[in-house]
Amino acid sequence: MKKEKKLISINIEDEMKSSYIDYSMSVIVARALPDVRDGLKPVHRRVLYGMYQLGVFSNQSYKKSARIVGEVLGKYHPHGDISVYETMVRMAQKWNMRYPLIDGQGNFGSMDFDPPAAMRYTEVKMQKIAEEMLLDIKKETVNMQFNFDDSIEEPQVLPTRIPNLLINGTSGIAVGMATNMPPHNLTETIQAICAYIDNKNISIETIIKYIKAPDFPTGGVIYGYDGVKKSFYTGKGRIILRAKFHFEEINGKKCIIIDEIPYQVNKAEMINKTVELMKEGNMEGISQIRDESDRNGLRIVYILKHNHNPNILLNNLFKHTSLQTAFNVNAIALVNGKPVQLNIKELIKHFVDHRENVIIRRTKYELEKIINRVHILKGLIIILSIKNNLDKMIELIQSAQDKNEAIIILMNKFNLSKDQSKSILDMKLQHFTSLEIKKIQIEYDQSVKTIDNLKKILVIDDIRMDIIKQELKDIIQKYHDKRRTQINYSDKITQHIEDLIENEQVVLTISHAGYIKRTSLSEYKLQGRGGVGNIGALVSKKTDFFKHILIATNHQYLLFFTEKGKCFWLRVYEVPEGSKISKGRAIQNIINLEENDKVNAYILTGNLKNPEYIKDYYVIMVTKKGIVKKTSLEHYSRPRKYGINAIVIRTGDYLLEAILTKGNSHVFIAVKSGKLIRFSEKNIRSTRRNSSGVIGIHVKHDKDYVIGMICVNQDQQDKKCLLVVSEKGFGKRSYITEYRTTNRGGKGIKTINITSKTGFLIAIKDVTNQDDLMIIKKSGIIIRIPILDIRIMGRNTQGVKLINLKNHDSIADVDKVTNNMK
Structure with a gap:
């Protein structure tokens, strides 16, 4: 009868959990994560050990990469030749490894991620610094393990003298976890390790004084330091890198x-x-x-x-x-075979512990060897120091039948051990000279001292730490180099939109129907007085025309004041950009205007978030009926989505103009009929937003109304002129001193001689000789005129023609280009 098969019932869920855990741990331990001691994954370690076994050292000739791959693949790493070769290639790439461990000859790729040549074409050998990782490996300094088929042994870890995990970093994706560790400068790292050895209680803050930040092979700039500090303290952080x-x-x-x-x-x-x-x-x-x-x-x-x-x-x-990227630090490495997230101090500690263990094992190995040697030397001294003993020894050896009998005779006659007797028999006759006997005695005395020193190393911790420090300092002497990656300690890691927008001069235009746009000032060419102008905008409707123009810079703040006395807050760069011939975008689509309200006035300010700035400035407003109001700019620095109240508007009136002042200006208000009043700003008491203001100029009748207001600082009165423009293109300049100062609330004095030829007054501006005048027609045509082309005349004149008007066209608005905006 056939033997019945035994079936074991298992829970499939438990089996899948167990199998997946086994698989994940295999990937974590045997593939993806580095050992905290030498900073190598198994494949990297096997490549270096394979080259070591082949003798492909830095002072030897290059060997074909395929030869190395075959050695590693056949003996240690049976996971495919591509994985081994790609590992070897990366260890030779200067832009990937801060301190390359392999010296490659041939095409090993490029920073453009070009693939390397096939392994049959390239050649490699170890870099000198890689040899430091394998020193003393034959002195039983590390544990060995059998390879995949138990035929030969390979090291579990390398006895590295360099802190490879810190200076070269690593990256790897395991199952459920990943590691991404940046490289650091060798000199800085070793100095930090020496500082730790001197004081095991050293703080991370002190360590950072030595290791300032990661040091990447491609250089660049670390932008901001918060991410660096966080990664040093926690093992996790985000480092911003810039070109x-x-x-x-x-x-x-x-x-x-x-x-x-x-x-x-x-x-x-x-x-x-x-x-x-x-x-x-x-x-x-x-x-x-x-x-x-x-x-x-x-x-x-x-x-x-x-x-x-x-x-x-x-x-x-x-x-x-x-050109700007982020390096996300995740310092996970294997500690005693388990993945652990480590801060900078813990990484240093584990390396020092490993080096101490290597030194202890190396010292025990050397101690055992030298004790055996002293034992042999002692036997030689017993025989060779006394002449009779030497003669007797030779006689006894000659009497023996064979070597084994001679060994036994010497052991019994001179009280020697088997090893001592055997070494005596193996000596050549030349060692029996008196000079050689002295050398043996000297070697014996030195060896005894060495044994004492080696025993002290095993017993005294400080001696071991001094050895570690000295070996590390030797590494610095051999391989030190300068930091490549610069550090920008600025806290400003997050870019603001202002950083991406040039603070250039722009022309803001607002149409009668409420369309706004932003256009570069450079698009408008300078013309002479009396020119025809060029197309400034396409008017979408016959009833629409461009009413306001404003010269601004992109980073300024723009305050909109509506007819109903509300204020809205906007940055200039937030105004939609348009060409000279575009109509712009409806203001109500940008700010939350009421349906039956429109923007009538606006001011440009500096930084409204600067408390010192907003306390130094005031907003002066004027309405169509001549009411003026003065309020601190501070009250308009915190706008709301649906605007804030700027002024209480009386029945039948609306807000016309708003101007920014510093509290020491003279106010000029002009009306349609050509009259103008001048009074000191100090005559207006500053009030809060929810007030209506006081009378600025007395308006005679309903058909007359305020057309504009300017404010001139007292210290600028001699430098500026008052410019007036009529609706039919006439204009002139007059000295400000021609207008006497009166109390507010008066009727004003004549500023232009109004006739049917000139039309009514439509604008007043304060100008200097360096300014330009921009005039916009209702048809959308814009002309730019130098102020020097406009004559200075008395206030009781009609002025000169500034622009040619055709087909019953008229001027919609004017503005000036100041000398610092050209």
Whole structure:
């Protein structure tokens, strides 16, 4: 009868859990995570040990990579030749390893992630620093284990003298966990280890004074220090890396030159990504990219278009390309075969503990060897120090039948051990000379001292620590180099949008129907007085025209004041950008205007988040009926989504103008009929937002109304003129001193002679000789005129013609371009 098979019932869920745990632990321990002691994964360790066994040292000739791969694959790592070769290639790449362990000859890839040549074409040998990891391995300093088929032994860990895990870092993905450890500078790391040896209670804060930050093989700049500190303290952190750059001018064009890129960035892919952004219109300031990298170093050239700010473009490159990346530190390594997350002090501690264990095992090995040697020397001295003993020994040896009998005779006659007797028989006759006898005595005396020293090493901790320190200092002498990665300790890691937007001068235009846009000031060409102008905008409706223009910079704050007395808050760069011929975007789609309200006034300010700035400034407002109000800018620095109340508007009135002052200005208010009043700002008491104000100018009748207001500082009165413009294109300049100061609430004095030829007064401005005047027609045509082209005339004149008007066209608005905005 056939023997019945025995079936064992098991729970499939338990079996899957058990099998998966076994699999995951196998990956964690035997594949993906490094040992905290030598910083190597099994495949790296096997590659180095295989080369060691083949004798492929730094002072030997190169051997084919295929030879090394075959050795490692056949004896230690049966997981495929590709995995072994890729490991060996990475250990030879200078842009991947801070301190390469393999010296490669041939094509080993590039920073563009080009693949290396096949293993049959490349050659390798060990770097000198890699040999430091294998020193003393034959002195039983580490445990050995059988390979996959139990045919030969391989080391469980290398007795490394260099802190490889810290200086070269590592990365790996296991099951349920991963490790990503950055490299560090060798000199800094060893200095920190020596400081730890001197004081085992050293704080991480003190360690950081030695190891300042990771040091990547490709250099670059660490931007911000918080992530570095967090990774040192916890073993986990996010380090921001940026390219290293400088600016050059090549053939009259500004250029951004990239000298170093962040660690593990694919250079070719990064350049291609930038080219795609250029095609999509996201990098308009770059005209060309050239990769001029060669064997002497990396060099990427970004050639800029004319009139583009390189700093703004650089910030855009940092945001949209891998010129800025993040290295996410996750310091997990195997400690006694278990994965543990480690801070910088723990990493140093485990390395020092390993070195101490290596020194203890090495010392025991050397002690055993030298004790055996002393034992032999002692027997030789017994025989050779006395002449009669030597003669007798020779006689006894000659009388013996064979070697074994001679050994027994010597043991019995001179009270020697078997090893001592055997060594005597193995000696050549030349060692029986008197000179050689003296040498043996000297060697014996020195060996006895060495035994004492070795025993002290095993007993006294401080001696072992001194040995570790001295060996580490020798490493520094051999392999020290300078830090490659710079550190920017700035706390400003997160980019603000302002960093990506150039603070250039722009023209803000607002149409009668409530459309707004932002256009670069450089698009408007300078023309002479009496010119026709050029197209400034396309008007979508016959009833619409561009009413307001404002010269601003992108980073300024823009406050909108509506007819109903509400205030809204916006940054200039938030205004939609448009060309000269575009109509812009409806204001109600940008700010939350009420349906029957519209923007009538606006002011530009500096930083509204600066408490000192907002306390120094005031907002002066004027309504159509001549009511003025003065309020501190501080009350308008915290806007709400649906706006805030700026002024209480009386029935039948609406807000017309708002101006920013410093509290010491003179206020000029003009009305449609050509009258103007001047009074000191100090005559207006500062009130809060929920007030209506006081009378600024007395308006005679309902058909007359305020058309504008300016405020001039007392110390600028001699430098400025008052400019007036009528609706039919006439204008002039007058000296401010022609207008006497009165009390507010008066009727004013004549500022322009109003006739049917000139039309009513529509604008007043305070100008200097360096300013330009921008005039916009209701048809959308804009002209820019130098102020010097407009004559200075008396206040009771009609002025000169500033712009030609055709087909019953008229002027919608005017504004000035100040001398610092050209």
